[in-house]
Amino acid sequence: MKTIFEEGKEVPIIHSSDVVVLGGGPVGISAAVSAAKMGADVTLIEQYGYLGGQATGGWVILLCGLTDGRKQIIRGFCQEVINELQAMNAASLVPEGVVFEPEAMKYLFDQLATKNSIKIYFHTLATSMIRNRKQAEYVITESKSGRNVIKGRIFIDTTGDGDSAEWCNIPYEKLDRDKLLPVTLTFRLGNVNVEKAKEFFKENPKRIKDLIQVNDSNIDVNLQYGWLATLNKSEIWFDAFFIKNIDVTDVEDLTYAEIKGREIVRKIVDAVKSLSGFEDSYLEDTAPQIGCRESRRIIGEYALRKEDFWDKSFEDSIARARNMFSKEYESISIPYRCLIPKGVDNILFAGRCISVSHEVLDLVREIPCCMATGQAAGTAAALAIKHGVNPGDVNIKELQENLIAQKVIL
Ligand SMILES: Cc1cc2nc3c(=O)[nH]c(=O)nc-3n(C[C@H](O)[C@H](O)[C@H](O)COP(=O)(O)OP(=O)(O)OC[C@H]3O[C@@H](n4cnc5c(N)ncnc54)[C@H](O)[C@@H]3O)c2cc1C
Incomplete structure (x- = not known):
């Protein structure tokens, strides 16, 4: 250099x-x-x-x-x-x-x-x-x-x-980046019918699991378990995917993860609209900072x-x-x-x-x-x-x- x-x-x-x-x-x-x-x-x-x-x-x-x-x-x-x-x-x-x-x-x-x-x-x-x-x-x-x-x-x-x-x-x-714990960009959806959504997730685990296809071996989506109803009415928080191979002490990796994270969020937001409870949902916001684990x-x-x-x-x-x-x-x-x-x-x-x-x-x-x-x-x-x-x-x-x-x- x-x-x-x-x-x-x-x-x-x-x-x-x-x-x-x-x-x-x-x-x-x-x-x-x-x-x-x-x-x-x-x-x-x-x-x-x-x-x-x-x-x-x-x-x-x-x-x-x-x-x-x-x-x-x-x-x-x-x-x-x-x-x-x-x-x-x-x-x-x-x-x-x-x-x-x-x-x-x-x-x-x-x-x-x-x-x-x-x-x-x-x-x-x-x-x-x-x-x-x-x-x-x-x-x-x-x-x-x-x-x-x-x-x-x-x-x-x-x-x-x-x-x-x-x-x-x-x-x-x-650790080398391929062994580090993955990062996640969390986000919140508003205007969700939370009770209907909860019911749907419980009744249709297979459909939820197969909902998002991301053809990237560095990305795992975990929609079934990575969500929680927040304290705000009609709001659900998602901690729903992992981006692997990221070293958060490398600014280029961090930049990539933020952009990739927002891309995956967009996919999820669009896909869940087909699910019961999410028909009128909208993306309130993505977290201001990417989530680093290790x-x-x-x-x-x-x-x-x-x-x-x-x-x-x-x-x-x-x-x-x-x-x-x-x-x-x-x-x-x-x-x-x-x-x-x-x-x-x-x-x-x-x-x-x-x-x-x-x-x-x-x-x-x-x-x-x-x-x-x-x-x-x-x-x-x-x-x-x-x-x-x-x-x-x-x-x-x-x-x-x-x-x-x-x-x-x-
Ligand atoms: C996606 C995700 C999901 C998680 N889920 C859970 C969960 O459900 N429950 C749970 O209990 N834990 C969970 N964790 C773990 C938990 O969030 C973190 O381990 C915890 O926040 C670590 O706290 P910390 O203060 O050490 O680090 P951080 O929360 O990262 O805080 C570090 C602070 O230091 C600041 N900082 C860093 N470097 C500098 C610098 N050079 N100069 C000035 N400021 C600096 C940062 O801006 C930040 O404010 C999760 C973590 C992630 C990423």
Whole structure:
């Protein structure tokens, strides 16, 4: 590849904080609020103009994995969010989990950030970091205000993609694109006769399965199961197809997926009009951002693998995830060490980029579990600030006591 030389220049340090959170998804806001509630001064950087990541911008409107099938395994910040949404009539319990209204969640997260004095930079992309030996010192940002620097004492990477691992040479795993989990563009149809549609889907599984033909081996359509009635009258949400072979850290792949996604949505929208309940339906909107399931996973102080599940309960547990591998062990614990990278002492990772194997990712990447790792990272960062230590040296007992006080289930 040809290159050019970009001349160096002075970049203004526009802000400085105890804790700087990169990425304002469900994990970022969980980490930011948890750190702020413990007294830390917190800054949050988000590339879009709202908080919530996939939950609000990818319209992943279903909170899954709150229970192990019998008892609740995630509470803490996630439960507080559910309670607040329910108070706004914007969340409801369904057999699959808790369905919520994404606009209400955006508003709620704005309020939580404001109430907890979190300094937000919207429309700001974090693009790199400057480190001094084993300490990250600055994050470089790009926005309409140009290139700027934010200084931090502790950074929490909740970008989903673990971007700072790339910038700081932190070891990570990213599979070849043909092995990565697929991406999806979700969408909503309005003016659906929901009761008739539900009945039709139940009675005609074969017809639904054969409805869409896409002659592309990289695309799987899953119309039978990939839909849900939302909280809005006459509205159905679809998470109904997978695009494979996409590396979401490659901008050309991302661009292709957005365009391909809208093409498939169009096919589905046209095809379902022939089905009972959908005769007068129309496409309300596609999600503002493509839905990404997997990219970088750091190789941290501990990497959680499938083999761990058969006998382990970790002493440094900071959250739980449901165990889909075994009927006997209903949930597993997530060690704090999965959040701690190798090579840099003052960054924590939370959300889908933590240190787990590809097989285990499916267990920890659901929003409630991701939020729980964010809560642990935020709490740990605040304790590290309080005691003047690095996150890896935080006293585990003190961290766990604080999490339990926040009603987290370990
Ligand atoms: C199609 C699909 C369906 C799913 N279904 C479910 C489901 O039904 N139930 C469930 O519980 N989970 C589901 N999931 C999983 C869940 O949505 C994600 O794993 C979860 O949102 C991960 O949270 P996160 O905060 O780590 O990442 P994200 O939600 O991706 O948030 C990352 C945030 O960081 C921001 N960001 C990234 N890089 C930068 C940067 N360099 N600078 C500034 N900002 C940045 C992004 O804009 C985003 O706001 C689904 C996921 C997908 C894609």
